[in-house]
Amino acid sequence: MKTFDVEVRVWLKPSVFDPQGHAVEQALHTLGFDGAQNVRIGKYMHLTVTGETEAEARKSVEQMCERVLSNPVMETYAYELKETVV
């Protein structure tokens, strides 16, 4: 059984309004960071998964992303998976 380090990023699709990103952008402008634009806020998740093979672990991560970690109607996800070096 191998262990894999996984980093998942989830963000709203471009067509979906992001009120949190909008608020942060306003806050940045208020503090003088006028160059900050197009702020979008998503989630960043780190976890470890186990699997016999990398392909099996990837399949498992994709199912997690589709069913729990993201809302496929409004969000897109990407992940990176690396075998944990013991």
Added chain:
Amino acid sequence: MKTFDVEVRVWLKPSVFDPQGHAVEQALHTLGFDGAQNVRIGKYMHLTVTGETEAEARKSVEQMCERVLSNPVMETYAYELKETVV
């Protein structure tokens, strides 16, 4: 004036308890993803910044991260910055 694409990741320091990560881990186990462990949840932010040089843009992003995008007491951040190709 150049424009840069910036991706910022912010996550809780390892010593800080992450109740959101804990809840997601439980949810994954309930759904049968028993191999998922050590779930930690952070933020993923995408923005564009402008600057005369890359060094200036990096300095600006680091200030944003310290002052707005993360809480340096509890969180750590990392970012990637790339010049936008027009």
